[in-house]
Amino acid sequence: MPEIKDLSATDASRGFKDMLDLVDQGTLVRITRGKKKRYMLTTAPEATGADINALVDRWHHEATGSMMAP
Numbered sequence: 811m812p813e814i815k816d817l818s819a820t821d822a823s824r825g826f827k828d829m830l831d832l833v834d835q836g837t838l839v840r841i842t843r844g845k846k847k848r849y850m851l852t853t854a855p856e857a858t859g860a861d862i863n864a865l866v867d868r869w870h871h872e873a874t875g876s877m878m879a880p
Contacts, residue, residue, distance in 0.1 A: 812838045812852070819843040 815837050822829050822841045829851070832839055839851040 812836050814838045814840055816840050816842060 813836070815832055817825075817829060817839060819841055822839070829839055833851050833853055836853075841849040841851065843849070
């Protein structure tokens with residue numbers, strides 16, 4: 811299980827490079843914003859062009875309800 815590091819949104823934005831270095835080292839970074847919002851950063855596999863196009867299509871559909879690509 812990876813180490814988990816908690817950062818406030820303010821600390822994460824001030825030390826953005828340091829935060830990304832932690833993620834690259836395998837640390838799971840959990841960012842808190844207020845009491846309820848939490849974001850987790852971890853490394854992701856390299857995306858292909860097809861992966862990116864599929865994400866854009868999905869986001870467009872969710873935002874507009876249209877199945878047509880932008």
